[in-house]
Amino acid sequence: MTPDPLLTVLTARVREAAHARSRTCPCGAATLADRPDATVVRHAGLVAKAHAADADPAELALRVTAAARLPGILLPPLGRPPVTLHGRLVTYWPYGTPVDPHDPDAAPWEAAATLLARLHTTPAPTAVPPMRGPVKAAQAVARLRATAPDHPATPPVLRAWAALPAWARGEAAMPDTTTLCHGDLHLGQLVRHPAPEGPWLLIDVDDLGTGVPAWDLARPAAWYACGLLPPDEWHRFLSAYRATGGPAVPSDGDPWPALDVPARTLTAQTAARAVTKAVAADRPLDEVEQSLVDACARMASISPSAPHA
CATH class of the missing domain: 3.30.200 (Phosphorylase Kinase; domain 1)
Known part of the structure; x- marks a missing residue:
């Protein structure tokens, strides 16, 4: 090669x-x-x-x-x-030490949530563009349309996508244009620095910008809603975010009205990527990928909550 x-x-x-x-x-x-x-x-x-x-x-x-x-x-x-x-x-x-994917019990959910809350409550230190999360979600759906238009999983993903508000599809300005957001939060975006045992820090600034802070909670929220993230890990993450004063959700009570639209968007984006990869590899969807498509099918039958600024 x-x-x-x-x-x-x-x-x-x-x-x-x-x-x-x-x-x-x-x-x-x-x-x-x-x-x-x-x-x-x-x-x-x-x-x-x-x-x-x-x-x-x-x-x-x-x-x-x-x-x-x-x-x-x-x-x-x-x-x-x-x-x-x-x-x-x-x-x-x-270089920083990444999260160990083979030790899920040691996943730093509290550290991730605390860093997000601190990011969301810190004024942008310089002018930054809008957070790129919605634009990247739109790109994933566009690739699905182009590469897998006839796949049986494509229609439910597109129906879930079409039900989202314009800002979540990257077609309009986000309702929050001042809060600093990471834009692509998952556990692969944390490292310890100095390596190997320094404090956890966020990495990957490609999508950093101002926008709706609930977007940064949306991936773990979507995983929780789809049954892919255990409830105790989700609650550890959410509790740590609230304890640090994160503004994306209320300090108590039901967080879902704030998380609903971003979580739906991330579910549709992840499902679109999953179907696209499966088609490229000429294989059927695996169990996790099918669960994402099934979630899109359920989402399309229930209107999303109003966007949360």
Whole structure:
């Protein structure tokens, strides 16, 4: 197989940056991710990330600047200017220890919720674009329409999507344009820094911006509603968020009126991605993927709550 040119160059650049003062290299390199929207290479304590080809340079610069000004919440970038390699913007970050996917009992739900609440209650330290969550959801549904129009799972996903308000589909401004949001929260977006046992921090600023804070709670809320996240883990997450003063939901009582629209949107987005991947691999939906499609079918029969600002 011919080596990917971007990955080859990115590996060389991160090695060079990690050993700027020495020709000796005992530590090797590791590819942490290699996807169209993110190629990430680690070398020693340094990580280089090639962002999506359509990343806006000015918007990414604002997001990276915001991360640098929010220590203790977001992993700060290293003081190296972004470069362009093979048409992709590349930024540099310190390495942090990720969540262990093989130890679900140690999942840092409380840390994730606390960091989100702190992010949501912190004024944006610099101008940032709108949070990109709804736009990314719309892109996933567009890919579903283009690649799997005849799949039996596609109609229920599209019906659930069509029932959402325009802002959730990325077709109108969000009802909250001031709250700072992560935009793509899941447990893969947390690392310990300094590695290996430093405090948890949020990573990945590609979708960072202002918007509806409930969006950042929507993925675990959707998993809980679909039966994919155990109730105790959901309640740990929600309780920690409320205890830290997070504004996305009321401090007590039923949180669902605030979470309903974002959770529906994330469910439709995740189901769209699942069907698209299954079609590309020429395989049937697995049990988890089918549960997401089934949730979309149920959602389409019940009108969503009014958007929560």
